[in-house]
Amino acid sequence: MAESPAFLSAQDEGSFAYLTVKDRLPQILTKAIDTLHRHRSEFFEKHGQEGMEAEKKAISLLSKLRNEVQTDKPIIRLADKWVDTDIWNQYLEHEQSLLDESDGEPHWFFSPWLFVECYMYRRIHEAVIQSPPIHDFDVFKESKDENFFESQESIDALCMHLEQLKPARDLHKDQLKDELFKLLQISLWGNKCDLSLSGGKSSSQKTDVMNSLEGLKPFILINDTESLWALLSKYKKTAKPPVVRVDIVLDNSGFELITDLVLSDFLLSSELATEIHFHGKSIPWFVSDVTVRDFNWILEHVRSSSQKSMATCGADWENHVKMGRWIYHDHIFWTLPHPYCEMPQVAPDLYAELQKAHLILFKGDLNYRKLMSDRKWEFTIPFHQALCGFHPAPLCSIRTLKCELQVGLQPGEAERLMASDPHWLTTGKYGIFQFDGPL
Numbered sequence: 001m002a003e004s005p006a007f008l009s010a011q012d013e014g015s016f017a018y019l020t021v022k023d024r025l026p027q028i029l030t031k032a033i034d035t036l037h038r039h040r041s042e043f044f045e046k047h048g049q050e051g052m053e054a055e056k057k058a059i060s061l062l063s064k065l066r067n068e069v070q071t072d073k074p075i076i077r078l079a080d081k082w083v084d085t086d087i088w089n090q091y092l093e094h095e096q097s098l099l100d101e102s103d104g105e106p107h108w109f110f111s112p113w114l115f116v117e118c119y120m121y122r123r124i125h126e127a128v129i130q131s132p133p134i135h136d137f138d139v140f141k142e143s144k145d146e147n148f149f150e151s152q153e154s155i156d157a158l159c160m161h162l163e164q165l166k167p168a169r170d171l172h173k174d175q176l177k178d179e180l181f182k183l184l185q186i187s188l189w190g191n192k193c194d195l196s197l198s199g200g201k202s203s204s205q206k207t208d209v210m211n212s213l214e215g216l217k218p219f220i221l222i223n224d225t226e227s228l229w230a231l232l233s234k235y236k237k238t239a240k241p242p243v244v245r246v247d248i249v250l251d252n253s254g255f256e257l258i259t260d261l262v263l264s265d266f267l268l269s270s271e272l273a274t275e276i277h278f279h280g281k282s283i284p285w286f287v288s289d290v291t292v293r294d295f296n297w298i299l300e301h302v303r304s305s306s307q308k309s310m311a312t313c314g315a316d317w318e319n320h321v322k323m324g325r326w327i328y329h330d331h332i333f334w335t336l337p338h339p340y341c342e343m344p345q346v347a348p349d350l351y352a353e354l355q356k357a358h359l360i361l362f363k364g365d366l367n368y369r370k371l372m373s374d375r376k377w378e379f380t381i382p383f384h385q386a387l388c389g390f391h392p393a394p395l396c397s398i399r400t401l402k403c404e405l406q407v408g409l410q411p412g413e414a415e416r417l418m419a420s421d422p423h424w425l426t427t428g429k430y431g432i433f434q435f436d437g438p439l
């Protein structure tokens with residue numbers, strides 16, 4: 001088999017990976033330090049002098065981390081006692097074993113971008129858990145919650161639309177397909193609301209995304225939604241619908257999570273699926289990614305909204321969880337640095353769990369990078385080949401493009417896009433539905 005291409009890394013000066021490590025990661029760390037600083041009176045009220053000391057310790061640990069990034073220091077072992085500490089330190093040893101004498105140690109502007117970026121978020125977690133009694137503080141919670149509050153109008157419009165569709169099982173087949181495609185597109189464009197790309201600056205959904213779908217269609221570079229329809233409607237035809245399980249590997253909280261919950265509610269109401277499994281992160285991750293606290297917080301805030309449609313949806317969603325139709329998982333693998341092709345070896349239990357799904361939707365750019373091992377594949381290489389054997393079930397990436405990585409394009413397409421928009425790969429302006437079907 002042909003040699004796999006090199007990993008994206010900050011070795012390539014001027015690349016998006018380079019600009020991320022040089023500019024955006026320090027910016028994200030500065031914002032985290034500022035958030036801790038602005039909460040010091042809360043820490044004092046809650047924990048007294050101990051809380052103040054803890055805030056100072058966390059800030060000093062994050063400042064040290066920021067200095068390591070900015071001065072390209074070696075990547076160092078984790079010193080905390082967390083469930084995944086040993087796995088991380090083994091991964092670091094593996095990275096070290098790949099280097100020649102002359103390369104020295106793994107370091108920020110040399111090692112694979114996927115590794116160093118994931119490592120930075122894991123070091124943020126280390127800094128917080130080593131600072132009791134503020135050890136369970138989420139430095140990104142404020143911006144995730146703000147994204148929800150600032151997107152209220154769009155969220156209410158979306159819930160109203162969903163309410164008008166229900167009970168979706170009575171929809172005529174053509175309308176059912178049309179509505180599914182609309183909600184898939186809304187879930188796709190919800191992925192633009194990503195705080196790590198914006199470096200933590202607000203990225204809430206202020207416009208009514210439903211009325212902009214037609215205008216956004218030209219920006220969908222790969223659209224395999226017909227394959228999703230064929231797969232899901234096939235099950236619907238069965239006389240006694242068996243269990244039809246759809247897994248969603250979540251990305252960002254706030255508006256994007258709402259679009260994923262609306263899609264999930266529709267999948268159940270239309271009987272295109274009978275259960276939805278959500279996969280979130282076990283620690284705060286890439287600024288806006290969903291943790292179980294975010295998931296429950298969003299359900300609770302939608303249910304308790306003063307807007308009738310939101311309150312009705314929120315009550316339905318909490319009921320789906322209560323009745324076991326919506327199941328939330330947060331395996332530690334999703335916050336490790338490994339590409340997904342290594343899941344069978346690193347997390348066989350998770351791989352076996354995903355094999356129970358009839359369809360897996362991977363939301364967002366980081367999931368795409370991990371599906372593709374964050375390598376510099378040719379734009380025209382087939383998606384299935386770049387997955388390097390990862391295929392627990394039929395799967396689809398639903399992502400807006402925010403890094404210099406895309407496969408499965410037609411010859412000449414990347415060149416055409418580059419000519420018309422030099423930043424087509426990294427602004428989130430373009431999106432894909434890329435499907436790897438039944439084997």
Ligand SMILES: O=P(O)(O)OC[C@@]1(O)O[C@H](CO)[C@@H](O)[C@@H]1O
Nearest residue numbers: 194196197364365366367402403
């Ligand atoms: O997974 P998401 O939320 O769609 O995007 C993650 C992201 O913001 O982080 C990396 C850059 O820091 C890129 O993969 C992408 O820009």
Ligand SMILES: [Mn+2]
Nearest residue numbers: 251252286289
């Ligand atoms: Mn994200």
